[in-house]
Amino acid sequence: MISMVYSPEYIKHETGDHPENMERLHVIVESLEKKGILNEINVSKPQIAKYEDILRVHTASYINSLRSFCRKGGGYLDFDTFASPETYKTAKLAAGGAIKASKLVLNGCNVAYSVARPPGHHATQDRAGGFCFFNNLAVALEYLRRVHGVKKFLVFDFDVHYGNGTAETFYEDPDVLYVSIHQDPSTIFPGNGFIEEIGKGAGEGYNLNIPMPPGSGDSDYMFMLKGILEPVAHEFGADFYLVDVGFDGHMDDPFSRIQLTDDFYPWIASKMLDIAGSMVLILEGGYSLGALSRCNVKLINGLRDQLTSNTSQKQADLDVSRGTDVSENISPETRNIFKNIKDLFSPFFEF
Numbered sequence: 001m002i003s004m005v006y007s008p009e010y011i012k013h014e015t016g017d018h019p020e021n022m023e024r025l026h027v028i029v030e031s032l033e034k035k036g037i038l039n040e041i042n043v044s045k046p047q048i049a050k051y052e053d054i055l056r057v058h059t060a061s062y063i064n065s066l067r068s069f070c071r072k073g074g075g076y077l078d079f080d081t082f083a084s085p086e087t088y089k090t091a092k093l094a095a096g097g098a099i100k101a102s103k104l105v106l107n108g109c110n111v112a113y114s115v116a117r118p119p120g121h122h123a124t125q126d127r128a129g130g131f132c133f134f135n136n137l138a139v140a141l142e143y144l145r146r147v148h149g150v151k152k153f154l155v156f157d158f159d160v161h162y163g164n165g166t167a168e169t170f171y172e173d174p175d176v177l178y179v180s181i182h183q184d185p186s187t188i189f190p191g192n193g194f195i196e197e198i199g200k201g202a203g204e205g206y207n208l209n210i211p212m213p214p215g216s217g218d219s220d221y222m223f224m225l226k227g228i229l230e231p232v233a234h235e236f237g238a239d240f241y242l243v244d245v246g247f248d249g250h251m252d253d254p255f256s257r258i259q260l261t262d263d264f265y266p267w268i269a270s271k272m273l274d275i276a277g278s279m280v281l282i283l284e285g286g287y288s289l290g291a292l293s294r295c296n297v298k299l300i301n302g303l304r305d306q307l308t309s310n311t312s313q314k315q316a317d318l319d320v321s322r323g324t325d326v327s328e329n330i331s332p333e334t335r336n337i338f339k340n341i342k343d344l345f346s347p348f349f350e351f
């Protein structure tokens, strides 16, 4: 069973012609409606996250200052993160969407997908940034841990940008394995997310970055994810899986130089479901409206096929690689990154 958590109230985070605007969710919902998918999956509404839910991740002084900033009318918090008067409340609703999706999975749903905005993975404990205010995924994770006693989490983030807020929040935490595949951070926001950032203290070895050179495409991503994510996830053995979904690594996206095609998204979704068994998906970025709506439909259809066993993972692999051996097309640069990650993580994982 697939559930989507969505609210038309997300429009209230008003950003005008900013790239992170309400049109993004509008085209997602409209395309699902047109394809008849909205009638075939469960759609439910989120509740606003409580103050105490947000406080498990963010500092009281940050929460209070965002609230008063919005009450006074909002504006730019940094060079690209814009808050409107209703942003504080809408950001709490987006965090509530991630909590609602988590509850659905706890209650037996295979996949629950929070289609929300503002996004969250760049928000740190005490700072907004990269269009994000509250870290929706982190708030859901702490809710699962503190309220439901869930112990071990795997967080996988395939937004084209490194989820620095999520990584920082769990950087010293051995119970949260954060795996992120993103464009090489020396070429894109937020400027960190290098291989060497492996976690700290007890969390050393539990922050795994896969930085991809500009120009990387489906085959490069598949090579890395099959070679790293799959074995590491099996070895770690999480109790719960949370996935940050970003469509901004698509070749049509204006903000990245990664060249993923439409076919990548159903592949990665069914690969993750294969690994996880059940999972929460949380929408992050994606700024080409065409790619966003098309790839989101394909992602959901990939999951539906997987759940009804219409497509085996092997077939999905073939579809993406056009019947060729994926490893044949991999650049020496990508192979080198793979080797460096493997060497660096050899004290922690046997992949």
Ligand SMILES: [Zn+2]
Binding pocket: 159, 160, 161, 246, 248, 284, 285, 286
């Ligand atoms: Zn992004």
